[in-house]
Each structure stands twice: as C-alpha cells, then as structure tokens.
Amino acid sequence: MIDFRYHLVSIIAVFLALAVGIALGGALLHGALPTTQNDSGERGAETERLRAEKDVAERLSSGGDRLVDAYADRILRDRLDGVGVAVVEAPGADPRLREGIAERIRQAGGTVTARPALTDTYLDPGEAAFVRELTDQLATGIGLPRGSAHDRAGTLLGRALLRSDGKDSDDGDSGFDSAAALAGFAEAGMLGLDGEPGDAAGAADAVVVLAPAEPLAADAEAYAAVQRSGGEEPTGSRIMLDTANALEGVSEAAVLVGGPSAARPGGLVHQARAEGAAYSTVDAAGSDAGDVAAALVVAAAAEGGEGAYGVAEGTDAFMPAPLPGAEDGADGADDTADDDEAK
Template sequence: MIDFRYHLVSIVAVFLALTVGIVLGTTMLQDPLLNTLKAETTQLREQSEQLRTEKDLADQLNTGSDALVAAYADDMLADRLADRRVLVVEAPGVEPELRDALIEEIKRADGTVSGQLAFTAQYLEPGQATFVNELTDQLSDGLELPRGNPYERAGAELAQAVVDGDKDVPDGVAVRTGDSFDGEAVLAGFTEAGLLSVQGSPASPADLVLVIAPTEPFPLAEGQEDDGEAVTPPGNAAMLALARAFSQAGGGVVLAGPPSADGPDGMVQQARAEDVRFSTVDNAGAATGNVVAVLALAAEAEGRRGHYGVGAASDGYLPDPLPEAQPEAAPSPSPSPADRADS
C-alpha cells in the first residue's frame, strides 16, 4: 500500500534531481558561454577602436584639404565667373553661414551676385498651392504661361522675371507676348504675399542661378510614410520645379547642398534621381565643396552640366576638365587730347 511517506519521498527526489541537473548544466555551460561572450566583446571593441581611428584620420584629412583649398582659393577661382551675373536662390531652412560662404566664393571668382531670393516656408505649404496658382495668374500680364501644376507655373513666371530672357527657349516654357511683362512687379507680388524675400536687384537678368538646398530635408506629407513606394516631399517638388524653370528659361543652374541634402528625402538626391538637366553639388558647406559649387557654375556657363561631390550618384568630385578663366573685359580707351578738345 502506497502511503503519504512514499509520495513525499518521490516529490523530494524529483526536486533534488532537477536541482542537481540545473547545477551540473550551468557549471558545464558557464565557462564556454562566458568565453564566447568575452571573445565577441573583445572583437567588437577592437572594431570600434579601428573605426574611431579611421574616422579621426578622415577628419584630419578633410580639415587639411579644406585648409589647403582655402589657402589657394583665390588662384583656383580667379576670373572663373568674370562678367557673369549670378542669382542666389534659397530654399527654406538654408543656414545663413552656408549662403554667405557660397556668395563669398562667387565674388572670389569675380562673379556678380545680381540678387537673392529667399523662399519662405509658406510658399511650400501644400494648402497654399491654390493661392500660388491664383497669384501667378494675376501677375502674368504680358506672359504666356505653360500648363502644369501651380509650382511649375509659378516657377516659369519667376524665371522670366530673373533670368536673362534673350536666349532661345524650348516649347512649353513661359514666353513674353509683349512689353507689358514686369519682372519687378512679379517679385513684389510674391514678396507682399509672404512667399519670398528679396535682396539686391534680382530683376536684373542673371546668367546663372545657384539654388541652395536646406540642411534638414523637407518633411513628407501626411500619410506618405505609409505608401510603401518612393515618394517626394512636397517641398522638394516645389523647389525643383523652380530650378527646372530657371534652367529651361536659359540660365545655367547649380543646385548645391550639404551632404545631408544627398541623403534620404534630400533635394540633391531627388534631383539626381530625376536626372535633372542642371548641375548638382552634394558637399557644399566645407571649403572644398563651396569651391566645387562655384566651379560647377563656371562649367554651366560653358554649357556643361554634371553631378559633383562625394555621393554615390556623383559624376566626379569636380568638373573635368576645369572651366576656363574668363578674359577680363578690356578697359574703355581714354579719350585723346583732340577728342577732349572736340568735346
């Protein structure tokens, strides 16, 4: 007959066996497991130290390259943009230091900044598209606008206001139908509407246009993240429509931005994905990148375009061959004594 003592002894035996098994298992597995973890930790630490060393060397190399380029920038850029008028266009979110540095390099290359257009965040708001379209129509006197979305039509109108319009333009681009078109009125209208701000005299037609991309990419529209397909932030679409319009109107265009602009959702990356017909630079902000941006402008003046910098889709670090320096304009001859007497 099985009594309570038998059950008690059986239960104690089972728990004792479990305890012995656990002790033996942990003792036998402890050393191999710890050794494996220690080895992996050591390997990861060595890899981290190697990557840190490589990063420090890359930083030193970049710093040295920037210092070298800064020291010889005058010689590298002299007369590259002589007699060229450059319009500087800022997207919302451009850092003032980046803009000022690029303008300084344009002047170092003997170029003239004809003016600056800084677009506001309001211009890019999706809810403003209808207003942008209506404003474009109101200011289109003397201009035949192409079909397209509001930002394409606005870009075509603004391009006529700021880009040298003496060149032949392809079909579908805004064209002037008479002498009534007033570029200054167009800029004033967009300024009064809070869509952009103006410095200098951008209505004096420019030969070249430098469009500066923001440091932080524009956000996606609500719901775009869930589409599962390649999407374009609305801000990118609006600003790239401007750049395309400037290029189609006959101006040489360079879109320049810091490395982040060539990252996910960046303007430069989007432009390259669309295979735009103007130049891009993906490392502006550093001394070397700013020089490359100016050389890209000079190459555009020669009718050459390309994608420059360090991004995967770049054609090379800088234009090859380098653009030629422009000859200095001959000074006006001084009047002779006889001429002065006649006058």
C-alpha cells in the same frame, strides 16, 4: 602645357579621396562588427581603431579645406567673370551654405545679383491655388507653361530674376514688370528678398538653388510612406523640384546645390537626380573644398555643361572636367611668370 591650377586641384582631389575613403571604410567596418562579441577588450580596441581612423579622415578633410581656401583665388580666377548669379534659397537651407557659395561666386569674378528665399508658405500645398492665381496676375506680358502652380510660379520668378536674353526668352519688350513680380511674391509672404525688388530684377545670367539641409520637415514621414507605396514624391519636395525645373527652363544655367545630407534618400538633390533633372547638381557644398567645387560647377553650367557632382554614389565626379587650367597652358605659364615677378 598643364598649369599650376591643374596640379593644385589634382592634389586637393587626392586629399578629398583619402578622407572620404577612410571615413567610408571606417563606417563599413563598424557596421560589420559582430553584435554578440563578448571580448570587451577586443571590442574596445576595435572602437579605438575606428575612432582613430575617423580622426585621421577629419584631419585630412580639414587639411584639404585649408589648402583649397589658401589657393581659392588661383583656382577660381575669372571662372565667372561678368556672370550674374541669382541664389534662390529653399526653406531649411543652411545659412553657412548660402554665405559660402556667395563668397566663392564673387571670388570667381561673378556677381550675386539676388538672394531670394522661398518661404514655408510657398511650400504649403494648401496655398497652391493662391500661388497659381497670384502668378497669373503678375505674368502680364509673358507666356507661362501648362502644368502645376509651381511650374508656373518658377517660370515667373525665373523671368523676373534673369536677363531678358536668357533661354526661351522670345517675349521681347512685352511690358512684363520684373520688379513688380518679385514685389508681389514678397508682399504675399511667398518670398524673402535681400534688398529691393528693383535691384534683384532682370540682372542674373544663371540661377543657383540651395537645397534644404535635411528632408523637408513636412515631408519626412510622407517620404517613408512614398517609398513603401511607390507613389509620387512628397508635396514639399515636389514643389521645390517643379520650381527648380521651371528656373532651369528659362535660364542659360541652373545648378541645385546642397551638402552631403541633401543627397541622401529624401533629400532634394537625391530626388532631383532620381528623376533625371536637366540641371547640374552638387552634394558636397558647405566646406571650403565643396564650395569651391560648386562655383566651378556653376562656371561649367554657364558654359553649357551639365552633370552630377560631389561625393554621393553615382555622381560624375567631385568637380567638372577638365580641371581648371588643363586647357590653357599658355595662360598658366603666364600666371606663373607673373607670380615669380611679383616675388
């Protein structure tokens, strides 16, 4: 038996598909208009038609967001029950994205255990040698992988943020001081913490990395040159990808979350997908519907799932399958009965 949540999310998906389809269709038609058209009246009518289609798409999207927000409690209920999530923020991440994701994680029954923010200093390629030295000093009692300075730093941060029973955590009680590791990075200007290091240390089961809203400023010109030459990725993005890969390596669940702009060429989500990242990615966050979908992706990752979700070309779906409630018909029936009794 399929419950209410299944039907609700299906309706929301239809709203989103309509909105995206109209927006994309309007953009394609706009691009196809002749540039030498002389009939100003016809051109004006076409412009008005495209504007009207854009307005419809925006209203559909807004309606879908309002619908999701109204029923988010039922969609997300217990999906992250008892799961601690560390939300790691890249420089340039939209603060609204951070707040929206944190709200939906809590709404799903999860706990945001830490909100560390990586700094521009951490991404500075000139600081790589210092990052490596600092990481080695703070890693007493744990093994670090071979690789770049930020492979090693990401592993250290993951060990500091996550519970000791996470993936690849065979070090046991080795004397590693998680709080001291976080404090060391914070004191060195590599990391901002929302609270005390001891509160953030060793409490998470999963990690969410928030992508920059736009390609990293220092990377924009370099990315264009890279695309022409076929060389390696720009330094700032490479540092973030090394860090995200390392966090996934020590976590039971890791998700890279961004808005639609992060999935464009040069964006961090786009680059992660291009190199076949082993963690889940999301490109539709920043709206009510997108943030709820992102929370569902985190829940799926905590259960061992992995995929690329959102609205960009090549994604698996807008959100994970099966949809919420599709496999718990009995529970769904009980939920409906409980709601009827409450009325």
